[in-house]
Amino acid sequence: MEQLKIHNTLSGNKELFKPINPGSVTMYVCGPTVYGEPHLGHARPAITFDLLFRYLKFLGYKVRYVRNITDVGHLLNDADEGGDKIGEKAKALHLEPMEVAHFYTKKYHSAMSKLNVTNPSIEPAASGHIIEQIGMIQKIINNGFGYEVNGSVYFDVVKYNKDHNYGVLSRRKIEDLIENSRELEGQLDKKNAVDFALWKKASPEHIMRWPSPWGDGFPGWHLECSTMSCKYLGDEFDIHGGGMDLVFPHHEAEIAQCCAANKKQGAKYWMHNNMITIGGQKMGKSLGNFITLSEFFKGTHNKLEKDYHPMVIRFFLLQAHYRSTIDFSNDALQAAEKGLVRLFNGIKTLNELFPKDRSTIDISSFKLKCDNAMNDDLNTPIVLSHLFDAVKVINSTKEGKHDLLAHDIEQLKELFHKYAITVFGLYDIHDDGESTNIEALMTLILDIRNDLKNNKDWATADKIRNGLIDLNIEIKDAKDGTNWNYKK
């Protein structure tokens, strides 16, 4: 079996994954800024890194997974005099900023739970780590890379770049950055246009504020991740993840802050998921073209033709590689829905297979193929393609076209359990927890219907069949009796 390889943005290549401490993995992922409804864009990194989290655990690693909650308002931009998103929202709604943050944090958790995203090991909030952030700023100042102006503290990018590389991650050249920087009035305090805020002075009307050695203010928007990753995972840890849009400046700045404060670069592997597009354009809060997760679940957005089960969203995302953009459309989602049902009907059929005393088909290669695809930078679409090939084998066997030994059936069960359930985190969208009862009921109903058929009472037999279709259950008369499945 191949070993796990992951794409590292630092090198731009797939690299063999080797944790710093054998047997355990430390991982940090940028979480949401909780000032708005969670949308499809939030689902992608959450699911991508949940997949990685699940897979690493499956491989036997002890994983500490930290995903933050940003509940300290980010600056709107440097020109804006201290406005921040959570604060703005709070003012508009006449709420405490923490009320806003708490409200959307709960919404985020609820959506993630529906998507079957595992809770991270630690979910620290930026607001709970103001003291640590001030401490880190102090270290950066002491090491000569931060300077205070009028109650704000900035990171001296130009000085830092003299003996470090500001651009290791994003491959940007500082000269280009300076050349392309916009002239903004808020930058007057800064030595260089490329410098970024570590601490920002709060204007009197700014409602989210904390005391600091430099006066009342709030932390800069790159700082929390550096601070909290170092606090919980150490100065050096294994994996840092997030969306591709965070590579610059957010993650570049994180690396600079860590190096400036601790002389260590932080994460060894940087992983970035690609964006979701809608009509070829990025879906995002700032573009106003996003669809919230709750709208997906309920089908209430005008771009949605119907509601989509959370598992359909999860499966849809796993059908694409995490580093590719994925284009949203109703057609694509409905195709995913049917595919997902086919996959789980295959698992159901697998459980109904009778072992024979010989195997007429070799199923041993499925596991290796799936493992190799998964180890190749989490190539979930390829894993799924192999699982669908296995579904084909299962269905053919059910048809009597193949025979399988009990051992082979067990192997297939393990394969599906490992990938579909444990690692991919999928479950049957029809599974409402009462399946045992339904199994028994269906056996009874089909038994009665069979008697009707034997009496050639087609009308009543069809009445049962049509009635079941209204209940989303499809029955199929086969040679060896009647099968049933949930409708696609």
Add this chain to the structure above:
RNA sequence: GGUCGGAUGGCCGAGUGGCUAGGCAGUGGUCUGCAAAACCAUCUACACCGGUUCGAAUCCGGUUCCGACCUCCA
């Protein structure tokens, strides 16, 4: 403008220098009281122009188009 990435069949979406990705949709067949499902078979591809090669959709160069980042963003 700078940096980077992409262009695959009706739709989504993998991948590789020569061998079927997969899902959805379509077509023909098997099965069937009818139906559906399933199974079997099958049709639509690799933006354009050059080059390398025995052979390229896959490598190289150019062209066109699209996107991302450079400003908060997942």
